[in-house]
Amino acid sequence: MSSRGRGTSGGRGRNEGGRGRGGGDFNRGGGRAGRGSGGRAPAESYGPPPQQRNQPQPTPPSRAPAPNPMAVAAPAAAAAAPAVAASDRPSTSTPALVAPQEIQRGMEQMTIQSEEMVPVSSKAMKHPARPGFGKAGTPCIVRANHFLVNVADKNLFHYDVDITPEVISKSVCRTIISQLVTLYKESHLGMHIPAYDGRKSLYTAGELPFASKTFKIKLTGERGVKEYDVVLKLAGRADLHHLKQFLQGRQHDTPQDTIQVLDVVLRETPSTNYVNVSRSFFSPVFGSRVSIGNGIECWRGYYQSIRPTQMGLSLNIDISATSFYEPLQVVDFARQYLNIRDLNRALTDRDRISLKKALRAVKVEVTHMGDCRRRYKITGVTSAPLRELTFPIDESGDKMHVTRYFEEKYQFRCRHVSWPCLQAGSDSRPIYLPMEVCKIVEGQRFSKKLNKDQVTAILRATCERPQQRENSIVKMVTHNKYNEDKYAKEFGLSVSNQLASVEARVLPPPRLKYHESGKEKFCNPRVGAWNMINKKMINGGRIQNWACINFSRLPVDAVGYFCHSLFGICNTIGMAINPNPVINILAGHPNNIESGLVEVYNQTAPKGRPLQLLVIILPEISGSYPKIKRICETELGIVSQCCQPKHASQCKPQYMENVALKINIKVGGRNTLLEDALYKRIPLVTDAPTIIFGADVTHPPPGEDSAPSIAAVVGSMDWPEVTKYRALISAQSQRRREIINDLFTTTQDPQKGTVNGGMIRELLIAFRKSTNQKPSRIIFYRDGVSEGQFNDVLLYEIDAIRKACASLEEGYLPPITFVVVQKRHHTRLFPNVHNQQTDRSGNILPGTVVDRKICHPTEFDFYLCSHAGIQGTSRPTHYHVLWDENNFSADGLQTLTNNLCYTYARCTRSVSIVPPAYYAHLAAFRARDYVEGDSDAGSASGPGSNVHGRAGGAAASKPLPKVKDNVKEVMFYC
Template structure:
């Protein structure tokens, strides 16, 4: 009944039962991780470095679709811990011969983080390979460790015990032991008698090199991926699965055939002074040749600081003048001369240098009633925490936008790079790179007819393994109408792994005024009115990062917050809301019927930008669609899945699909259409940026938290009495963004 659309909600239990039935057989053969299965037999293992390797596998899940029940299969790879002797693992992890010098504190923290929770088996007892889970690392070296052997508390050293009991002589006595068991009754195992058990997924954060190595493994051309998916289905032989037979489940061995439409790209408007005044993108891309930004921003006063040892002052000087020139060519009003000459500094002096240099510049500018518009920074290619520290100081203390450039780009100085940097600088100083021709000629249905604000929202959670650091919510909102290209952003810390955005609407008690309302939505509605002189008459809210199981919980809580924020501005102010969830982390892949059809695929073999599917594989009763708005570069494009949970603006399917696709061409940082709608993308960038604002962690334990729950940056929320589930934990608020920063697209 549900699949025929006669019953409103999916019988979740029935789906779960069928899912469990189909997982039974692969679970016995492979290593299950979430909804995926991995095995060294499903493809080559690839080393990822530092004791990790990648295993190939497949994702499998049953989904209700308009065709009935469908099985969603996709290829997958993930990181596993290599089943090495612990000594070898540590050698790889630290990337050096560890026997030569004692372990530093940093080494110990790194080993402890990597090994905590990992299962090992002991090798010093012949065939008795007992398994243990590592709880900790001892703070003392093995040679110093003793433990009580009887009731009287007689102590015996670990070295002695192993020699007497097992005839085993410990070689690495200067190393710590692995601690297994609990703190009360710890059990010590020397590293050299332990081997890591095979088949343990590594769920903590990978470093850059490991991510690159894993992407290399997972990156597959569409034809190859399609072939592997079909092979997997054949290999899984569902027809012979006794559990499936028992439940009468039959699975087709062919991919589902679906109809797709290709939405046309939008015309983009550039400045009338350029040779080309407008542009029609081809296959999701275009360039700035012969074009000028539609609204070039002004950089009258700027300075440059160079933190890279390898860049001489003359090189920094040359780079800055090339960059200033490119900004001018692109249509900005950019003063070629900085307020102060470029200066060089050591990375460990970042705070002192930034503040001194800013102060020196302001000493010259303040008497003239001028502001510093931009800080250009040259960074070493590997700059550790320097980038984050710099952004935190500029955006929350000094109130100046900055543009960072890596040393390798400074030396190369390619025109393409400089043009891309100019795009970023322009929006950081309040300019616009391009706008949709349909927006300025007021031809976008349900957007152009009356003042419309478009929100993007996202919550980013800390990596697994970072026990208690807060989640970060970011909300951006368009600040111009009818153009809808400039987005102001606000960020806020909230309880660890809390999905609902706590600070959309807040109230606090004021001794004089009584209950005072605030929050991110209210702030952004006010700034829209300040910027455009009008109140929004429609709200479109794109929400990223929500899993299907939480759709309605998020909708109920956040739509209510939007309504309350509107009502707090004026009693009867309730503009209609359209609430759309954007999902990129799913396993639906679209392949062209014919990989050689030039009308259906681009050069990378991927489906053409603008391809939209809203039937067959979509939900039986809800308003959802898959849209591939970007051109594939490498690998197989992943279409974005848009789920319209609430629509008071009464969009047609075509209207919302077309608006969403067209917006994907207005992303400020590049001349390509992007894979998710820009407001959601910007919210993601803003949330990522706000991670750098948090107090750096001093220990390898959990973070220290205090203060009001989830105080917003610029959202002015203090202690609250409108608590959402999970808002109980106290979270240290982020430092507030300076006013002039939060009005522009600082996160680009």
């Protein structure tokens, strides 16, 4: 594999030993502390070795990094390094360590601003080519929901569409273009049937007889006739030759424009016939509607996307479902949404705000005008009740009550006069509509966040075992009749009606190591699962000081028995926990969560024995968890374990064993290890110090634009075991921004000048402190990135990682492998023969990996189903390697990823995504708890939800609370 880069050998300024100056935060004396510890080049001039594959040149720091007291003593071999003053050199016998929190306190005195990252290149970074196909594992055949698309050799042309006056609605745009085609197909369009994307682009199979032309179109609506000028202007031509070259692996740049044309063609018919939501189409014809509560119902539909793959173009078809407003009278919707029993009572301000959020931009039709069902878009809900609303009737300022107007003009007597009124139009010219004369128009998607009961209902309604789902997909393809579609025929497209048959392999599970004192010291998982019988944790935590507070209605005796049973199991499987709490079990009131937690802290802190764990029995009413975690982890510095009262009352051994696993890692223990990691048998991980990062960004739910997007990064803190991960969280400077801002930051200090910081830098320093070694390699698993964001995220985040490394030591440039982890895709893999080579749920076996046929034509990607299914159809995770300086083989990265999925600390099962990415996801959502738990505003998604939004713009201005240092040291987010 020499063609893929330099491997792990070093060069000048980037070697394993070296006699370089060091001089950074990592190393002040050279030595063989890992790759890149020596380089001689000053910080202003260092760059990538000329032989390094795919490596952009990092933006240099503004000046050489200043020495930092965070250094760890170099090993004895450092004696060959240039001499430094005795006062500057740390002792070689005792590591000179300064706690990160001391540095952090100093940094907190300064205003921290994220550096405006300058990309290393304005061009996209080239993704690595596939390093061959994997061979490890047992070969098998699976079927994938990809359908081969054949494309005839036709000339495809692109025309810009300009509609005047401007139209916002896609449906209106489609109506205008449809009218244009109907009127001018024979006379001006040369008998061509164009495909339209609903916005600015129109495509034809063959050139139109003009380069630019203006058409006048008239539409008749309920408010009269409106005229539009439509200009079609030739914009370009799609080249099918380049697409074929790309699919055959002879061209690396994706011809996205051509693929976009074909995608629009196959979406034209369903866009006209069904409700379009992103890349999915929904309609009642695809299955019965299912009410999921609060005036919301579930519609079935299908997802469709054309993709370039090794077998050619494929159409990815999957079953999908989403939530819609039920077409109810608004009064009935409000009653269900707000859970109102007495329609005669007035709405509270909280009810009104919640209803306003739910109905904003929803279309309603009025029912008081007979057959004339005029439609309006709701812009708000009035603060005054209907009985008090008036409007001016003439220029003199005379006013009339809305109720009187409806009674006199329409002979309609309003009954719910204590309720507010719906408002359409603008604030300057409002249109008042009593709720009882309005009905919600059918087919409008409910885009707000669903509460837990609604999510459960929609999952229950759509859950299908693999064979059922495969049959549903085939029926959907048959129903769509792609080969009879007039647009497909016009553009020369034909779609197979058979699922793709794909070669796959089942990777073997890793062997796990448990403590020597247990009867079973090793474990061979079977079908992605195992248990703790006869096993003890590899590193059991010790808890001397613990307490418990009960916010539920359970009696104290029941809570005491639960704690006794729980800690008994903890001790049985390897922990050492004092059976007696520091203080007696406290009874807290669910309406006074904060005071109860503060009382625990005040009673335990003066005893001089820091609380290691607080067991919390939650209230029966949901909604307190975010607040509890915010108070414990960001204000009091307490590691906590929350338990539902129904589980605490039952004391089931399996539940308590799972809780024990979580408690152990929260107090610094480890549950199990990979045997290959213990004995250093994992290529490109255990042969040299390696840090594995996971990163994710979570965004607020639709409609909650006042809340920030939150980034989380975790980094492994043990090597070669790679099981313990430290987490850092940060609020994004821009909402809904996917690129992580705070991977590397700089601050300006009046005395020190430029001070470097950021999450990557802090985690690298923590790794050095924990292992006494600096990472020689970086593996970065990045969750939550869509294909359209690949280049931007890679460009900026690789640059930030490089800057963080360079800020720690001159010439420190460890090789990086950057892997995107995608769970939100629609590829499903089915057994070739159902009930053969499957798990209990009928899904493909855990460890099934696919890197052929349905994968990228040239780039390094694969699908891995690392977990056993429980219910429904398993979703494999798509791993796409965007950068690889460590030169992984296909087998190497696939096996590493699969094996890591058996190290997830919270259960004795392999999980569906690689744990670093999973942990980053958990940490990001824990930070979301901090934001939600700090709000006293009303529910953001109706009653029953345990999610609260922040009023106004407070979330944007208030910074994310900082996690206490002692909490940050452990895996508190699990």
